[in-house]
Amino acid sequence: MPASRPAKARSASPRAASSHATLTRQAEDYLKVIYEIERDGDAAGTTAIAARLGVAAASVSGMVRRLARQGLVAVERYRGARLTARGRRVALQMIRRHRILESYLVTRLGFGWDGVHDEAERLEHAASAQLIDAMAAALGDPAIDPHGAPIPRADGTVDDTRLRSLDDLAVGAAARVARMSDRDPSLLRYLAELGIRPGASVRLVDRAPFDGPLTVAVGRARHVIGAAVARRVWVTDGRR
Ligand SMILES: [Zn+2]
Structure with missing residues (x-):
């Protein structure tokens, strides 16, 4: 006859025992931002974290030290913070x-x-x-x-995986839009007006010199967009 498990063990699901149940909202936001900076290729320095969170650099150091004490980040001298395995788990x-x-x-x-x-x-x-x-x-x-x-x-x-931005395309190259920054609603509305959405086929027709505007073919239409906009749209190679 199988022994029934104690009720206590049944109710304690691994999810309920989530490792970051006690983290503040602020700490959670820091971990996300550090993840993003690291994914772009570097340890997360104070200035970069401050810029992404829109807070003063002075307030970042204290929070990073606290996250380090909690075992969520490791601080590399003169470089910045990197997520530990646990920090990465929370960020994801x-x-x-x-x-x-x-x-x-x-x-x-x-x-x-x-x-x-x-x-x-x-x-x-x-x-x-x-x-x-x-x-x-x-x-x-x-x-x-x-x-x-x-x-x-x-x-x-x-x-x-890290993707190329629309701005990185060579003139004449075709690509498929994979993703775009979601931070700015007005940018998203603008991109939607141009038909630039995930899955759209694009081709870089021309690029003005000195970081000037790009002419982009989107399906059959052509649009001239700023380089700053093109840097917030990421693409994958070719057309299907
Ligand atoms: Zn979002």
Whole structure:
């Protein structure tokens, strides 16, 4: 006769014992930002963290020291902070929440793709793992969010390869739009007007010198866009 497991052990799911249950919203935001900076190729220096979070550099050092004491980052002298395995796990969990929330708001609740980032920034700190997993399941576990960003899986893995920006294309080269920055709603509305969305075929027709504007063919249309806009759109090679 099989022994029944004690009720206590059954209720203590690994999810409920989430390792960052006690982290502040601020700490969670720092870990996300450090992840993004590291993914772009470097340890996260104070200035870079401050710029991304829109806070004073002086306030960053204290928070980074606190994260280091909690074993979430390791600080490299003169270079900056890098996530530990635990810090990375928390960062990816936050990013998963953010991107699932954005996907759900757009797909199920009819929000525009330009209107979900700030909403997700707030909700990601409040939503439980169970809610996020239920939303993901309802959506069929999507691999990318409405802005083309990869969604980390529930097991903490993610295919987050670094992509070239539209600005990096050679003149004449064709590409497919993979993702765009989701930070600025007006940028997203502008890109939508131009037909620049994940999956769109683009070709760089011309580039003015000295960081001047780019002429981009989007499907059959041609648009002239600023280099700063092109740097916030990432592409993959070729057309299918
Ligand atoms: Zn977002």
